[in-house]
Amino acid sequence: MDWPVAALLSFGLLFVGYLLLEGCDYGAGMLLPFIGRSGDERHAVLNTIAPLWEGHEVWLITAGALLFAAFPAVYATLFSGLYLPLVVLLLTLVVRGVAFTLRNKAAVPAWRRGSDGAIFLGSVAPPLLWGVALANLALGLPLDAGGRYAGTALDLLHPYALIGGLLWATLFLVHGAAFLALKLDLLLAVRARQAGMRASTYALGLLAVFAVLIFNDSAIAGRTLTLLGLALALLAFLLCRHYLRTRRYGRSLIWSSATIAVLAAAIFGGLFPRLIAARANPYYSLDIYHTAAAPVTLQLIIAVSAVALPLLAAVQLGKFYLFRQRSSAAPLAQKRRQRQLRRQYRALQRQLAHARCLAEVLAATAVTLRRGDGDIASRLSPVCRRLLSHMPNHCERP
Amino acid sequence: MDTTALLLARWQFGLTLTFHFWFVTLTLGLSLFVAIWETIYVRTRAPSARIMTQFWGKLFIVNYAVGIVTGLVQEFQFGMNWAEFSRTVGDVFGPPLAFESLTAFFVESTFIGIWVYGWKLLKPHLHLLAIWLVALASNISAFWILAANAFLQQPVGFQLQDGRLRLDNFLAVLVNPFLLYLYSHTLLAGLLTAGMFVAAVSAHYLLHNRHLVLFRPALTAGLACALAAAVLLLGTGHFYAQHLARVQPMKFAAMEAVWETAAPAPFVAVACIDEPARRNTWEIAVPRMLSLLTYHRPDAPVRGINTVQEEYSAMYGPGEYQPPVTLLFWSFRLMVLLDLWLMAVTAAALWLSRRGDITGRRILRPVLWSGPLPYAANAAGWLLTEVGRQPWLIQGLQLTAHGVSSVVAANSIWFSLVTLAGTYVLISAAAWFAMHLIIAQGPGP
Numbered sequence: 001m002d003w004p005v006a007a008l009l010s011f012g013l014l015f016v017g018y019l020l021l022e023g024c025d026y027g028a029g030m031l032l033p034f035i036g037r038s039g040d041e042r043h044a045v046l047n048t049i050a051p052l053w054e055g056h057e058v059w060l061i062t063a064g065a066l067l068f069a070a071f072p073a074v075y076a077t078l079f080s081g082l083y084l085p086l087v088v089l090l091l092t093l094v095v096r097g098v099a100f101t102l103r104n105k106a107a108v109p110a111w112r113r114g115s116d117g118a119i120f121l122g123s124v125a126p127p128l129l130w131g132v133a134l135a136n137l138a139l140g141l142p143l144d145a146g147g148r149y150a151g152t153a154l155d156l157l158h159p160y161a162l163i164g165g166l167l168w169a170t171l172f173l174v175h176g177a178a179f180l181a182l183k184l185d186l187l188l189a190v191r192a193r194q195a196g197m198r199a200s201t202y203a204l205g206l207l208a209v210f211a212v213l214i215f216n217d218s219a220i221a222g223r224t225l226t227l228l229g230l231a232l233a234l235l236a237f238l239l240c241r242h243y244l245r246t247r248r249y250g251r252s253l254i255w256s257s258a259t260i261a262v263l264a265a266a267i268f269g270g271l272f273p274r275l276i277a278a279r280a281n282p283y284y285s286l287d288i289y290h291t292a293a294a295p296v297t298l299q300l301i302i303a304v305s306a307v308a309l310p311l312l313a314a315v316q317l318g319k320f321y322l323f324r325q326r327s328s329a330a331p332l333a334q335k336r337r338q339r340q341l342r343r344q345y346r347a348l349q350r351q352l353a354h355a356r357c358l359a360e361v362l363a364a365t366a367v368t369l370r371r372g373d374g375d376i377a378s379r380l381s382p383v384c385r386r387l388l389s390h391m392p393n394h395c396e397r398p
Numbered sequence: 399m400d401t402t403a404l405l406l407a408r409w410q411f412g413l414t415l416t417f418h419f420w421f422v423t424l425t426l427g428l429s430l431f432v433a434i435w436e437t438i439y440v441r442t443r444a445p446s447a448r449i450m451t452q453f454w455g456k457l458f459i460v461n462y463a464v465g466i467v468t469g470l471v472q473e474f475q476f477g478m479n480w481a482e483f484s485r486t487v488g489d490v491f492g493p494p495l496a497f498e499s500l501t502a503f504f505v506e507s508t509f510i511g512i513w514v515y516g517w518k519l520l521k522p523h524l525h526l527l528a529i530w531l532v533a534l535a536s537n538i539s540a541f542w543i544l545a546a547n548a549f550l551q552q553p554v555g556f557q558l559q560d561g562r563l564r565l566d567n568f569l570a571v572l573v574n575p576f577l578l579y580l581y582s583h584t585l586l587a588g589l590l591t592a593g594m595f596v597a598a599v600s601a602h603y604l605l606h607n608r609h610l611v612l613f614r615p616a617l618t619a620g621l622a623c624a625l626a627a628a629v630l631l632l633g634t635g636h637f638y639a640q641h642l643a644r645v646q647p648m649k650f651a652a653m654e655a656v657w658e659t660a661a662p663a664p665f666v667a668v669a670c671i672d673e674p675a676r677r678n679t680w681e682i683a684v685p686r687m688l689s690l691l692t693y694h695r696p697d698a699p700v701r702g703i704n705t706v707q708e709e710y711s712a713m714y715g716p717g718e719y720q721p722p723v724t725l726l727f728w729s730f731r732l733m734v735l736l737d738l739w740l741m742a743v744t745a746a747a748l749w750l751s752r753r754g755d756i757t758g759r760r761i762l763r764p765v766l767w768s769g770p771l772p773y774a775a776n777a778a779g780w781l782l783t784e785v786g787r788q789p790w791l792i793q794g795l796q797l798t799a800h801g802v803s804s805v806v807a808a809n810s811i812w813f814s815l816v817t818l819a820g821t822y823v824l825i826s827a828a829a830w831f832a833m834h835l836i837i838a839q840g841p842g843p
Contacts, residue, residue, distance in 0.1 A: 051511035054466060058507040062499035064473055069496040072488020072562075079477025079484075080803040086478055087814040091821055094467040098825045101463035105456070105832040148481075149805050293489040294564040301496055308500040315508050322512065322519055 003298040004288040007070035008268075008275075010305040011063060016264050018059035019130070020175075020257045021316070025049045025056055027176010029096070029123025030169070032116060035180065035191045036329075039109065040336065042116055044329040046103065048183040051323050053100060055316060057093070069301055073147055073291040074275045081141060081149025082133055085156060089129045096122020127172040128165040132156060135164025135210075138267045140219035140277035143284040147276075147291075160213055167210050170203035171237075171260055178244055178253040185328040193244060196252075200241045207237055207263075219277030219285075220270025229266020233259050357384045404802050406811040407479040410818060412784065414475060416777050417822050418468035421461045421829075423776050426540060426585065427592025427623070428458045429533035436529050440522045446612055453841035454596070455529075459514060460832050464825055466507060471818065479811065483791055483801030489565045490556045491546050498542030506535040540588070541581055548577035550792050551783070552645045563795070576645065579638035580783075586627045586634060587779065591772040593624030594740060597747070598769025599837060601762040609840060610757055618751060621765070625744040628737050635734070636691070643692045643700070646793060648710070649786035651703045652723045653730040654688060655681070661699030663688040668731075671724045676704060714794070721788045729778040729785075736775040743768050 028049050036042030068075045079086060099118035106112075139160055142151035177196025181189045211230040220226045240255035271277055275291065278284035292298060364379040377385070432454050439447035473495065476484050484491075512520070513528040520528070555570030556563045565571075597620030600613040642650040651657075655669050657677050665687030669678040689698040703720055710719040747761045756762065787793055791801040 051515035053511075054463075054507040055504075055511055057466070057470070058499065058504050061470055061473060062496070062504060064477075065492065065496040065499045068473075068477065068484060068488055069492025072492060073485050075477045075488060075492075076481035076484040076803075079474060080479075080481035080805050083478055083803075083806050083810050084813070086474060087810075087817065090471050090474055091817055093470060094821055094825065097467035097470075098463055098828060101459060102828055102832045105460065106835050111831075153810070293492065294566075296568065297489045297493055297565045300493055300565075300568055304497055304500055308504070312500075312504050312508070319508065319512060323515065 003295055003302065004070075004292040005273075006302045007066070007292065007298050008272075008288050010302060010309065011066050011070060012265070012268055013309065014059055014063035014066060014305075016261050017313070018056070018063055019260050019264060021056035021059060022053070023127075023172045023175045023257075023260055024179040025053045025176070026123045026127050027172045027174070028180055029119050029176075030127075030173050031176055031180060031192065031195055032120050032123070034195050035184070035188055036116075038329070039112055040329045040332045041188060042112075043104070043332050044184065044188060044327045045180065046100070046119070047327040047332075048180060050100065052319065053097075055319065057097070066301060066305070070293055070298060071275060071286075071288065071291045072293060074286050077141075077143070077147055077149055077276060077286060081151075082136075082156065084153040085129045085133060089126055092122040092125040124169065127169040131165035131168030132161045134168065134264070134267055135161040135214075137276065138164075138214050138218050138220050138270065140279035140285075142280060143276065143278035143286070145284060147284060147286050160210070160218070163206060163210050163213065167203065167206040170199050170206060171256070171263075173199040174203055174237075174240065174244070175253070175256040175260060178240070178249050178256050181244070181247075182249040182253060183327055185326045188329065189249075193247065193249075196244050197241075200237075200244060204237060204241065207234060207259075219274070219279070220267060223270050225272070226266050226270035229262055229269055233263040233266060236262055353383075353387060357387050360384045361388075400808055403806065403808040403811055404799055406808060406815050407802050407806075408798065410479060410811065410815045411475060412781075413815070413819060413822065414468060414471050415780060415784065417826070418465065418472050419776060419780055420773050421465040421468065422536075422540075423584075423588045423591045423772075424461050424595055425458060425465050426536055426588030427590075427627075428454065428461065428595065429529070429536050430589075431592055431596055431619070431623075432458050433526075433529045433533040436526050440526045449841045450612060450616065453836075455514070456836050457595075457599075457833055459510065460829050460836070462510060464829050467825075468822070469503075478814075479803055479806065480791075480801050481803035481805070483796065486561065486796055486801070487563050487792060490553075490563050490571065491549060493565065493568065494542045494546040494549075494571065498539050498546075502535045502539035502542060506532050506539060509535070537585065537588075540584060541577075544580045544584055545571060545574065545577050547783075548574045548580050551580070551787060552576040553792055553795055558795075563792075575641060579634060579641050583631065583634045583638055583779075586631045587772070587776055590624050590627035590631060590737075590740065591776065593620045593622075593627055593744075594769050594772050596620030597624055597744070598766050601765040601769075602837065603840070604757050605762050605766065607757070609842075612841060614751075614754075614756065617756065617765075618748070621744045621748050621751075624740060625748060628741040628744065631737055632734075632741075635737075640692055646787065647701045648703065648706045648719060649721065649726070649782075650692075651701060651706055652721050652786060653726040653782060654700075655723055655727045656688065656700055656702045657704055658702040659699055659705040660702065661689065662686040662697040663692075663700035665691065666727075669727065671727060673723055717789070719789060721786050726782055726786050729781045733775045733778040733782065736771050736778075740768060740771060740775075 028045060032042055032045055036045045064075075067078075095118045099115040099122065103112055103115035103119070133156075136156055136158065139158060141149060142155060144150040174196050177192045177199065180192035181196065184192060211234060215221055215226060215230060236255050236258040240252050240259055243249070243252035243255060273289060274285045274287045276286045278286075360380060361376070361384065364376050367379060368374060368376050380388070432451055435447055435451040435454065438444065439451055476491075509528045509531045513525065513532060516525055516528065549571055552574060553563075554574050555565065555567040557566045558564075597617055600617035600620055603609050603613040604617060639650065642653075655666050655671055655678055656663060662685070664683035664685045666678065666681045666683045669681035669683075672679050686696045688700050690696050692698065692700055703723065707719050711717065743761075743764050747756065747759075747765050750756060750759050750761050789797050789799070791798040
């Protein structure tokens with residue numbers, strides 16, 4: 001068995017899995033301010049991904065760890081070479097993750113608005129950055145003889161890469177719109193579809209431009225696998241757009257997934273057996289055979305992923321089934337109103353109790369004054385005593 | 399080699415590690431607390447157990463979220479700042495990280511969503527299973543990560559092949575003796591942190607006369623857990639230090655401020671250390687104690703920093719092999735003192751509450767204020783582990799200066815260090831605020 005190829009395959013599965021799953025979350029996050037126009041509506045949009053996002057992000061972490069273990073040199077070159085984009089990626093992911101969790105922990109409007117802003121930013125930046133990174137991979141990176149990155153951060157902002165960034169952002173937007181249309185109800189689903197349709201027009205144009213540019217001049221130019229992949233991606237995207245227009249959102253989601261997967265596969269397939277192509281001197285390219293870890297390492301990784309990955313994918317699908325219910329804003333508003341009423345009710349109860357206690361104290365004082373024994377405390381009921389001193393049985397005589 | 403870049407990269411690593419570990423340690427222990435409360439709920443159907451499960455569960459997920467996102471930084475950082483290290487060691491260091499993701503982290507982050515949002519969707523037993531999976535997976539995940547760290551402290555199971563480490567025997571990496579000490583010590587630190595957290599939050603409620611029925615048992619549970627962990631930590635710490643004397647004599651000598659080899663060696667309790675002159679200006683020492691502690695023999699020789707420095711120079715070529723002694727010496731003492739203090743406080747509080755009611759006792763305030771102390775002890779412990787290994791990145795195999803990325807400029811690291819530090823401050827403030835609100839609001843609907 002060809003261990004490096006198998007390791008590449010399991011890395012590819014994890015990375016594409018990440019793009020597909022987290023793509024829904026990024027898309028939903030990008031659409032958040034457009035679909036959710038009130039706090040409750042945004043809450044409803046976020047509820048579609050709240051139980052899922054942590055499980056999605058872990059695909060990226062696993063893909064990274066697998067790359068580290070299976071192709072250490074590629075991991076080292078890629079991560080140190082793309083230093084600044086990765087820093088921005090990490091910052092946005094950190095803030096977004098925390099905002100997801102903390103958003104509903106406080107019922108303060110400013111807190112929620114801030115969290116929504118962080119989620120939006122944290123959902124826009126990663127697709128752009130991944131688009132830039134993937135386009136650069138397709139273009140080839142400037143490498144030196146030792147296989148280290150030899151360019152600057154500005155070299156990464158090649159025009160192709162910028163088009164790539166916009167392309168992935170709009171693709172995720174359409175992907176997320178199809179997902180939301182499936183998961184939201186009534187008006188929100190309609191808005192998701194509208195946004196998806198508008199974004200898909202731009203995505204289609206960008207995809208066509210990107211395909212032509214990349215196929216003409218890049219590290220993956222002119223290869224049959226690239227051509228096939230790009231053509232299939234275009235076809236899949238047209239189908240996705242068609243189903244979105246005809247309101248068959250499930251199918252639309254399947255085809256948007258296909259587009260993303262095929263496009264990623266076209267880039268990695270075009271590079272194969274290289275993982276990072278060198279832009280200037282093709283001899284410096286890093287391929288899977290020269291950078292692979294020791295066979296023992298590869299075999300271990302493949303054995304564990306062969307057992308773990310199908311199980312994890314099954315659990316992931318089970319989770320989609322478990323949380324299949326559509327999310328809507330009306331019950332959230334109702335719940336909020338209920339909570340508000342309950343709070344008011346409790347406050348009223350407290351005031352009543354204090355009023356009762358006051359009456360009791362006054363009565364007891366009157367009795368004490370009449371008798372002249374100075375013992376008010378023992379004439380109070382335990383309820384009243386608890387309210388005054390937190391100690392129901394505390395009534396020592398002076 | 400750019401020394402500024404090296405220094406900045408080290409600062410960034412230390413900052414991320416400390417920050418990540420603070421939140422993760424709490425979740426290691428707290429997940430078990432939540433799981434046990436839910437087990438009680440499922441078995442007895444007592445509403446109070448359900449209220450407690452949900453209350454501590456809320457605090458748990460706040461910490462969990464910060465832990466997960468900083469873990470992402472931690473993992474990317476190896477390739478970003480330590481590319482040469484990754485290139486050298488990926489074969490051996492990568493698999494534990496990959497298995498951590500595949501077998502533990504994956505399970506944890508998949509089931510945490512199910513647990514948080516599945517209260518109404520799942521039957522109680524399945525829901526309970528979700529939190530137990532989260533709790534077990536987070537503790538297994540710590541095992542894999544520490545397996546990777548133990549390899550840096552005591553490299554085993556590899557072969558050196560043209561400048562790269564090749565994995566030879568993965569089992570050896572898993573049964574690394576260093577891992578045994580490191581893992582048990584870390585798990586107990588997690589229990590101490592979580593126990594003190596539960597005790598301090600409960601003490602807060604008891605001091606304010608709120609929810610007494612709920613938090614009296616919680617206080618006892620937290621105190622008992624913290625006391626047991628603190629006592630056991632002394633034990634694991636003792637054997638851990640003995641192991642250090644065998645495999646990392648430099649770290650051991652530095653944290654005990656022993657400059658010259660001595661037989662019998664005195665235990666230096668307090669010292670004024672003069673690092674340039676390589677001696678202690680003055681010290682308070684207990685004769686023979688260090689030999690006794692380290693080798694269980696009163697006259698066993700203990701190697702000093704200067705001796706180890708000569709040995710290393712002969713073995714690895716001329717160079718400075720001495721970590722910052724003052725820092726290690728005082729971190730070690732801080733860690734041990736904090737552990738002893740926590741032991742005393744928790745024991746006193748448990749003794750005073752032996753008749754069942756602790757409400758209104760004076761001891762509650764020290765318990766409340768001791769809540770954050772395990773965090774200081776955790777930071778000191780990691781400082782000892784990581785700075786004590788310097789100048790090595792992989793003990794005896796790669797110097798830290800040779801592991802840093804050669805292509806990342808100091809300016810880039812300045813940018814990442816400052817922005818990451820700012821983000822950490824921001825998210826810890828947010829997490830603090832959220833926890834404050836959860837605690838102020840109190841348990842219940």
